[in-house]
Amino acid sequence: MRIGMMADVYxxxxxxxxxxxxxxxxxxxxxxxxxxxxxxGDGAVVDTEKHIIxxxxxxxxxxxxxxNLRYNRSARRLLYSMDIVHVHHPFLSGSLAMRYCVPRxxxxxxxxxxRYDLYAQAYIPMLPEQIGDAALKAYLTPFFKACxxxxxxxxxxxxxxxxxxxxxxxxxVIPNGLELTPFRTLPAPIDRSQFGFTNTDVVAxxxxxxxxxxxxxxxxxxxxxxxxxxxNIRLLIVGDGPDRENLEEQVKHLRMSAKVHFTGMVDYHxxxxxxxxxxxxxxxxxxxxxxxxxxxxxxxxxxxxxVEAPGTVDIIQDGETGxxxxxxxxxxxxxxxxxxxxxxxxxxxxxxxxxxxxxxDIQATAVTxxxxxxxxxxxxxxxxxxxxxxxxxxxxxxx
Numbered sequence: 001m002r003i004g005m006m007a008d009v010y011x012x013x014x015x016x017x018x019x020x021x022x023x024x025x026x027x028x029x030x031x032x033x034x035x036x037x038x039x040x041g042d043g044a045v046v047d048t049e050k051h052i053i054x055x056x057x058x059x060x061x062x063x064x065x066x067x068n069l070r071y072n073r074s075a076r077r078l079l080y081s082m083d084i085v086h087v088h089h090p091f092l093s094g095s096l097a098m099r100y101c102v103p104r105x106x107x108x109x110x111x112x113x114x115r116y117d118l119y120a121q122a123y124i125p126m127l128p129e130q131i132g133d134a135a136l137k138a139y140l141t142p143f144f145k146a147c148x149x150x151x152x153x154x155x156x157x158x159x160x161x162x163x164x165x166x167x168x169x170x171x172x173v174i175p176n177g178l179e180l181t182p183f184r185t186l187p188a189p190i191d192r193s194q195f196g197f198t199n200t201d202v203v204a205x206x207x208x209x210x211x212x213x214x215x216x217x218x219x220x221x222x223x224x225x226x227x228x229x230x231x232n233i234r235l236l237i238v239g240d241g242p243d244r245e246n247l248e249e250q251v252k253h254l255r256m257s258a259k260v261h262f263t264g265m266v267d268y269h270x271x272x273x274x275x276x277x278x279x280x281x282x283x284x285x286x287x288x289x290x291x292x293x294x295x296x297x298x299x300x301x302x303x304x305x306x307v308e309a310p311g312t313v314d315i316i317q318d319g320e321t322g323x324x325x326x327x328x329x330x331x332x333x334x335x336x337x338x339x340x341x342x343x344x345x346x347x348x349x350x351x352x353x354x355x356x357x358x359x360x361d362i363q364a365t366a367v368t369x370x371x372x373x374x375x376x377x378x379x380x381x382x383x384x385x386x387x388x389x390x391x392x393x394x395x396x397x398x399x
Contacts, residue, residue, distance in 0.1 A: 004082035008089040010039040016292040027366040040066035107376035111151040115287040153290030156310030177362030182272045183299035189276035195261040201234045205278030207293040210241030215284040222333040240265040275300040298357035303349035321353040
């Protein structure tokens with residue numbers, strides 16, 4: 001099967017979405033399928049994996065994101081040869097799938113990785129919420145309707161989409177698969193002393209992008225409250241992003257620099273060693289659709305403290321594999337103190353978390369995705385092409 005992954009950005013900008021695409025691509029290739037990633041870039045981008053198709057794009061400052069409203073001729077012709085396409089961003093890539101694939105009877109699958117409504121509120125706060133929601137609904141509803149299948153990672157996200165856009169198309173819950181082996185058998189932990197921490201400190205760890213929608217300012221404030229009362233609590237923040245400078249200034253202002261360490265960007269292969277250095281995982285984002293790092297932490301045997309959000313409550317079993325807090329500073333701080341001071345609780349939850357993570361292994365989730373691919377390709381073959389479809393396919397031979 002020839003599978004086309006369509007993404008606005010791939011590898012030039014590090015994110016959980018990029019990691020999910022790369023992992024699914026590798027799994028499908030191991031199963032003998034040809035997988036192509038259609039994205040954007042320029043001559044300076046060097047890809048180390050095969051079948052990455054980059055149409056020219058205009059760089060968005062130094063973000064690693066490139067913009068274009070069309071594919072070049074060679075990318076289009078290759079896209080037309082796909083048996084199925086899987087879209088991972090609804091706006092640029094989604095609109096191109098509607099333009100290039102739907103008229104050619106190529107099945108379109110879309111995975112909803114992001115709470116776009118909450119991103120809009122975070123980055124365009126001056127835009128009234130009702131206007132932002134209406135604009136998203138106006139675009140996403142017909143887009144979903146044109147897709148053959150929409151995948152969401154959790155039941156809560158299905159409820160969110162159905163509430164926003166109704167039952168515009170079939171929606172299936174399939175978690176984003178992860179390669180859990182590196183986290184099941186953890187390497188030696190990173191030496192805590194390089195962060196100024198000791199082995200007797202209790203270390204809360206966050207791994208991910210440092211961005212406004214991650215709500216990390218709340219984490220820093222809650223940590224300040226907990227660490228002011230208990231002197232051996234530490235916070236390790238692994239990752240980078242546009243909000244890092246603001247967060248470092250916040251930590252400095254609170255005079256917590258000795259207790260909070262920012263690692264900056266680390267190689268993904270080193271993440272298990274950082275997880276091994278932590279005592280529990282923390283996540284304060286309310287925009288998660290599926291917490292990849294949360295599952296990795298669980299596989300590493302860490303309990304998680306998270307804020308109540310669709311992508312978190314479906315993964316963490318409150319009181320069993322971790323703790324869930326409302327988006328409330330006082331409650332979150334209290335639960336942060338509880339996990340920091342109760343070693344037996346952390347151990348008990350960590351053991352359950354490790355077992356609960358197994359259902360998110362890529363071997364289980366990718367098989368389900370592949371079954372849907374095959375079904376949709378067979379359905380497309382049985383669909384009767386109307387005259388417009390036939391004309392478009394004929395013209396492709398000459399353009």
